[in-house]
Amino acid sequence: MNVLVLEASPGEVGGFKERMDSLTDHLTVKGHTILRYDLTSLDLHYCTGCFTCWWKTPGRCMYKDDMEVLYPEILKSDLLLFASPLVMGLPSYLIKECQDRLIPLLHPYITLINGECHHRKRYDRYPDIALITRKEKDTEKEDIELLRHLHRRLALNFHSTFRGVGFTDMTNEEICHETCCA
């Protein structure tokens, strides 16, 4: 399986990157192909909601930055693994800015999924989505449930499947189990 890891732990001192080294090594040993990007060192503009990608240059974002590298890689991957510690209950803003930039991969037209409006596919297939994260001191069960909900909705919008959340305090094997990376 091709796994694209998009990672962000800005200002990190808690060893998140090292934890991800261990996990990606584990996945490689299991036979998966890993491509890993650290969003903190990429040139990524945020989405400005200009809709250039929907009606001026269909499918293409107006920003010519490192997302141009990521878009084809996302389409080629089987699993898009976002990796970032929780801050205020959600992964880093860098992860969110990157997720906002995914809309050129969709078509503006609306289709009904389970009776609900969503933008239709532009491409034939999209990778599954999973999240690796680290809890905060006061993270409770309810926070994790909300986190799952929001990622399920992200996946639903991208005609994808949310595989689950792995936490840094789990073993590599447990994370694989939680995110279905057998």
Add this chain to the structure above:
Amino acid sequence: MKLVVLNGSPRGTGSNTKILMDAFLEGFTMAAGAVAEAQQLFLYRDSDDLLIKSFTENDTIILAFPLYTDSVPGKVKYFLEQMKDLDWLGKRIGIVVQSGFPEARHTSFIARYLERLIQRMGAEHIGSVTKGGVEGIQIQPEKWKARLKDCFHRLGEGVYRTGTFDPDILAALRKPWELSPALRRMYRLMSRVGLADFYWNYNLKKNGTFEQRFDKPYEREHHSLKSSS
């Protein structure tokens, strides 16, 4: 009462969010007269320093933003991260989430997250607007737009008078929460005859890109990183 609207739309001063929040502030200011202060700041324009100062100095904070991938736009998350170590105790915080999808349900997940965060940080939640169908105001008749603005005007008045969002106005703004079976049938019919996507087709044709609308530019491309990593 000192109130600030923090506008989290990347479109900033040209945003649909601003249209709604201008009406809100108008209602608030008219009710308050000279005894309360209110202003609107823009997360995608104003400096971190100014935003931190506004968070600290105001007792009532309205965080308003468009729905991005059923969540907050990236910069709204950035803002929340910047507010992490500030004192939230005693702050009264209202949420306004607006989306282009006709049903309001899409906005409910991030609203729940923010309500939980407000509670976690020890502040008081004064209500959440969860509103669908807002991108459509770009092409709606003035009369419809006026009705929506009137809702926000009254919401602003209510915040001055009671300190909270009026539950009846919130209930009205939430409609439709989901598409009813009848609305779904209408949507499918409109899709078949090409009416459902009128807004997109209108803009695609205006830009002369209608024939390219199904392009898949990123399928076979390869680029190298612009950054040094």
